[in-house]
Amino acid sequence: DIQMTQSPASLSASLEEIVTITCQASQDIGNWLAWYQQKPGKSPQLLIYGATSLADGVPSRFSGSRSGTQYSLKISRLQVEDPGIYYCLQGYSAPWTFGGGTKLELK
Amino acid sequence: EVQLVESGGGLVQPGRSMKLSCAASGFTFSNYGMAWVRQAPTKGLEWVATISYDGSSTYYRDSVKGRFTISRDNAKSTLYLQMNSLRSEDTATYYCTRAPYWYFDFWGPGTMVTVSS
Numbered sequence: 001d002i003q004m005t006q007s008p009a010s011l012s013a014s015l016e017e018i019v020t021i022t023c024q025a026s027q028d029i030g031n032w033l034a035w036y037q038q039k040p041g042k043s044p045q046l047l048i049y050g051a052t053s054l055a056d057g058v059p060s061r062f063s064g065s066r067s068g069t070q071y072s073l074k075i076s077r078l079q080v081e082d083p084g085i086y087y088c089l090q091g092y093s094a095p096w097t098f099g100g101g102t103k104l105e106l107k
Numbered sequence: 108e109v110q111l112v113e114s115g116g117g118l119v120q121p122g123r124s125m126k127l128s129c130a131a132s133g134f135t136f137s138n139y140g141m142a143w144v145r146q147a148p149t150k151g152l153e154w155v156a157t158i159s160y161d162g163s164s165t166y167y168r169d170s171v172k173g174r175f176t177i178s179r180d181n182a183k184s185t186l187y188l189q190m191n192s193l194r195s196e197d198t199a200t201y202y203c204t205r206a207p208y209w210y211f212d213f214w215g216p217g218t219m220v221t222v223s224s
Contacts (some may be wrong), residue, residue: 026206034210036152041216042204044152055212087152095168096154 002026002056005020006099012107019075021102024087028069032092035073037065038101039084047086069088109133109200109213111203116218119193129203129215136184137161140206143177143188144214145199153199156188157206168197193222 003026004087019028023033031051046055048064051071061076075082083106088099115127127143142157156177157166166176176189186203199218202209 018168032209034109034220038152043216044211045214046212049208049210049212089210094157094166096157096209098154104218 001095002006002097004088004090004099010103011079012105014107016077019078021086023071023074023099025069029092034089037084048067057076080095111215113203113215113218115219118221120224121222128164128189131184138179141186142204142206144202144204147199196224197221
């Protein structure tokens, strides 16, 4: 199975701060990487697919990038509605696997 | 507006069966692959099973293979998950998701399944 190692496990940031979350794949997965945001008591919401493509309706402050087998989600200016848990997903091969999650809080 | 609404969860004893349903609306159900993803209490997300748009192909994680069956009724725009021989480790919120390609773009609110005696 492909392992997705997500970091950090948690972080605290201030409003308007730049936030970066990373996922390291255990092997090459190309651009078969998606990012999700989950708020408490809610179902996950798709943010990014294909490593860099923004999902419909997602604010442009969210962006995704790739460097080899490392993938990053960047929030350019943290807003009050952005705290939650963020997950990456690899869809290169079954079983599809998620990263362990990053809990983002407001400082 | 895409809507996915799960039902059928609840408390079940170990070794028993349960069938989840997901009613879809707001899109042409028969054009999309669908999947189930689960989340144990306070844990992360775990893919369970995927079915192709026409039901001809199905995929399962190893831990549920032979026990769970994903199926669909395109005439009723409904996705199912038949779960047999349930174990305590199957306790989770089960999400119905739309899978246009390899990723999941819309998720239902989830239904909780508790396996306990």
